[in-house]
Amino acid sequence: MNRRTFLQTTAATAVAAAAGLPARAADPLKVGFIYVGPIGDMGWSYQHDQARQAIAKEFGDKIVTTYVENVPEGPDAERALTQLALEGNQLIFATSFGFMDATVNVAKKFPKVKFEHATGYKRADNLATYDARFYEGRAIQGTIAGRMTKSNKIGYIGSFPIPEVVQGINSAYIHAKKVNPDVEIKVVWAYTWFDPAKEADAAAALIAEGCDVIMQHTDSTAPQAKAQEAGNVITFGQASDMAAFAPMPRVTSTIDNWEPYYKKRVAAMLDGSWTSESTWGGIGTGMVKIGEISSAVPAEVKAEVEALEAKIASGEYHPFTGPLNKQDGSAWLAAGATPDDGTLAGMNFFVEGIKAELPK
Amino acid sequence: MILGGIDIVTLIATLMAASTPVLLAATGELVAEKSGVLNLGVEGMMIIGAVAGFAAAVGTGSPVLGFLGGALAGALLATLFAVLTQVFLSNQTATGLALTMFGLGLSALFGKGFEGVRPPATGKVPFGPLSEIPGLGRILFSHDWVVYLSLALVVAVWAFLRFTRAGLILRAVGENAEAAHALGYRVVAVRLMALAFGGALAGMGGAYLSLVRVPQWTEGMTAGAGWIALAIVVFASWRAGRVLIGAYLFGGITALQLQLQAAGYAIPVHLLSMAPYVLTIVVLVVLSAIHRRGVQAAPAALGRSFHAST
Numbered sequence: 001m002n003r004r005t006f007l008q009t010t011a012a013t014a015v016a017a018a019a020g021l022p023a024r025a026a027d028p029l030k031v032g033f034i035y036v037g038p039i040g041d042m043g044w045s046y047q048h049d050q051a052r053q054a055i056a057k058e059f060g061d062k063i064v065t066t067y068v069e070n071v072p073e074g075p076d077a078e079r080a081l082t083q084l085a086l087e088g089n090q091l092i093f094a095t096s097f098g099f100m101d102a103t104v105n106v107a108k109k110f111p112k113v114k115f116e117h118a119t120g121y122k123r124a125d126n127l128a129t130y131d132a133r134f135y136e137g138r139a140i141q142g143t144i145a146g147r148m149t150k151s152n153k154i155g156y157i158g159s160f161p162i163p164e165v166v167q168g169i170n171s172a173y174i175h176a177k178k179v180n181p182d183v184e185i186k187v188v189w190a191y192t193w194f195d196p197a198k199e200a201d202a203a204a205a206l207i208a209e210g211c212d213v214i215m216q217h218t219d220s221t222a223p224q225a226k227a228q229e230a231g232n233v234i235t236f237g238q239a240s241d242m243a244a245f246a247p248m249p250r251v252t253s254t255i256d257n258w259e260p261y262y263k264k265r266v267a268a269m270l271d272g273s274w275t276s277e278s279t280w281g282g283i284g285t286g287m288v289k290i291g292e293i294s295s296a297v298p299a300e301v302k303a304e305v306e307a308l309e310a311k312i313a314s315g316e317y318h319p320f321t322g323p324l325n326k327q328d329g330s331a332w333l334a335a336g337a338t339p340d341d342g343t344l345a346g347m348n349f350f351v352e353g354i355k356a357e358l359p360k
Numbered sequence: 361m362i363l364g365g366i367d368i369v370t371l372i373a374t375l376m377a378a379s380t381p382v383l384l385a386a387t388g389e390l391v392a393e394k395s396g397v398l399n400l401g402v403e404g405m406m407i408i409g410a411v412a413g414f415a416a417a418v419g420t421g422s423p424v425l426g427f428l429g430g431a432l433a434g435a436l437l438a439t440l441f442a443v444l445t446q447v448f449l450s451n452q453t454a455t456g457l458a459l460t461m462f463g464l465g466l467s468a469l470f471g472k473g474f475e476g477v478r479p480p481a482t483g484k485v486p487f488g489p490l491s492e493i494p495g496l497g498r499i500l501f502s503h504d505w506v507v508y509l510s511l512a513l514v515v516a517v518w519a520f521l522r523f524t525r526a527g528l529i530l531r532a533v534g535e536n537a538e539a540a541h542a543l544g545y546r547v548v549a550v551r552l553m554a555l556a557f558g559g560a561l562a563g564m565g566g567a568y569l570s571l572v573r574v575p576q577w578t579e580g581m582t583a584g585a586g587w588i589a590l591a592i593v594v595f596a597s598w599r600a601g602r603v604l605i606g607a608y609l610f611g612g613i614t615a616l617q618l619q620l621q622a623a624g625y626a627i628p629v630h631l632l633s634m635a636p637y638v639l640t641i642v643v644l645v646v647l648s649a650i651h652r653r654g655v656q657a658a659p660a661a662l663g664r665s666f667h668a669s670t
Contacts, residue, residue, distance in 0.1 A: 038475065038578060038579045038580075040472070040475025040476055040578065040579070041475075041578065042475070042476045070579065070580070155622065186622050186623075186624065187621070188618055188621040188622050189621060189629065191629060191630075194578075195583055196574040196576060196578050196581050197569060197573055197574055197581060197583060197585075198583075198614075198618075200573060200574045200575075201374070201378055201573075201614060201615060201618050202618050202622075204374055204618075205374065205615065205618040205619045205621070205622040206622050208367060208370040208371075208374060208619065208622070209367075209619070209622040209623060211622075220576075220578060221476075221576060222574045222576065225478070225574065225575055225576055229481075244476070244478070355624055356624055356626075357626035359626065359629075
């Protein structure tokens with residue numbers, strides 16, 4: 001428990017004791033958020049908080065937003081969510097995969113409160129899920145990586161071996177391989193979303209292994225800082241634009257653009273049309289944005305990935321298009337076939353060609 | 361030099377940098393504990409050093425001033441601890457734990473404005489052609505000055521404790537405060553200085569995290585490094601040389617598990633991360649076995665309050 005959550009518990013208790021009543025209709029809608037890292041991580045949590053600020057501005061005095069940052073995945077998340085619900089928040093966003101079970105539990109306890117869980121797959125009548133197709137951004141990154149690498153080694157800092165991360169590794173590898181058959185991908189699992197020192201060490205280890213492209217699926221900018229130190233290594237902004245590291249090492253970025261979704265959901269709460277659904281947005285719907293491609297990327301590569309981005313946006317091209325085999329050589333997708341979202345959401349294998357072993 | 365897919369030279373060079381924060385903190389804590397005081401607030405002093413060092417370096421543009429700022433902040437926090445435990449005779453364990461929580465909270469408060477800021481780079485020491493020597497050059501001559509300072513401090517602390525009169529007094533205070541007092545040594549003054557020195561090194565270790573190893577400030581970034589430093593002092597059985605071994609072993613395992621992964625080994629990460637702690641327990645068991653034969657590792661007065669009237 002940190003100071004903020006403590007203050008909120010205290011405040012919530014005081015409010016509950018003083019009022020003892022549910023929120024009245026004329027009151028502003030209270031919207032709560034929990035973040036897995038600090039909003040100053042300049043990545044994942046920062047981006048969610050940007051969207052929170054945007055809706056606070058958009059809806060003005062019709063809503064009140066609250067957030068709790070640095071919430072560890074696990075029992076603490078349940079406590080933070082319960083506090084937000086007790087405080088009278090009617091719509092609560094839980095913004096990390098590891099909050100899933102905690103959100104399911106708390107949603108059961110507060111059937112009148114609406115919950116939204118990011119990147120998970122468990123839903124309930126008052127629990128919606130939303131996710132972005134980060135693997136579409138990885139297709140762009142993989143293409144740039146395959147074209148620009150000189151050592152033919154791509155380093156990938158994974159957080160946890162969960163489908164969302166596995167999709168990213170597979171997509172990056174498929175697209176790098178497509179433009180550069182000699183490319184190989186090295187994966188280091190950090191087993192954390194946010195630990196700057198460890199992320200920095202992981203980046204350093206990959207760079208020492210000869211990787212001149214570093215992709216990260218963790219939340220801090222530490223790998224960017226390490227790559228900058230190394231000089232000739234390129235990186236991609238993760239979750240947020242991370243433009244402070246452009247034009248080198250950050251050559252482009254995958255930006256999680258939660259703002260339109262949050263606006264839509266808050267508006268639905270306000271007019272009473274909120275329903276539990278699962279949203280999986282990509283480049284096409286604007287939930288995934290590709291950051292500015294920096295001057296370090298050769299013009300023809302830039303043109304190539306812009307064309308790719310357009311094809312993904314229009315739905316003409318799916319980053320997982322067959323023929324594709326699984327790592328063990330067994331067939332996965334026939335030529336031209338694409339997987340359905342259910343298969344993708346549960347992806348737990350590497351594609352053929354990746355040498356790293358996926359931890360069980 | 362490649363051994364089993366791992367570049368040994370890179371591994372050693374990486375682990376030296378990765379271990380420097382805990383090495384500094386553990387060396388400082390060693391001196392404090394040698395004077396008979398157990399300061400469990402290392403984590404708090406490190407994180408305060410991390411934020412203060414970062415602020416000083418960003419504010420002045422000079423990493424050297426940053427490290428000084430970090431050391432100063434760590435020493436200040438340690439002085440607070442020293443006043444509480446040595447003058448007001450508060451319980452050392454409880455006060456140390458409180459110091460950690462205080463440091464974490466205070467640093468988060470002060471650090472708000474520094475999130476996302478980039479610190480000035482700490483340069484490598486220019487060794488010229490020496491750093492071009494294959495293998496050895498990477499290991500010995502490719503680091504920033506703080507790495508060398510941390511090594512020099514280990515040697516200095518070792519020599520101080522072993523060969524100097526002041527070091528003898530410090531050890532006497534830690535072994536038997538009453539006897540030292542009876543001989544006319546100022547026990548509290550000696551402990552105050554030892555604690556301040558320990559705090560300064562912890563603060564400097566924290567500054568190394570935020571200025572070199574990551575390099576950026578983020579809340580709670582020490583992530584338990586202070587506790588590892590405390591474990592290393594025990595692991596080292598209160599000997600300066602072994603502190604160096606312990607710190608490089610702990611740091612080395614982290615660096616090794618990441619490099620093994622990068623080299624494509626499917627390794628049980630959790631087992632490897634656990635290894636140093638298991639080793640510490642083994643060392644403790646071995647120490648207590650030796651202890652029965654009359655060799656004492658921990659300073660005899662460690663953790664006991666001293667007052668001149670007792």
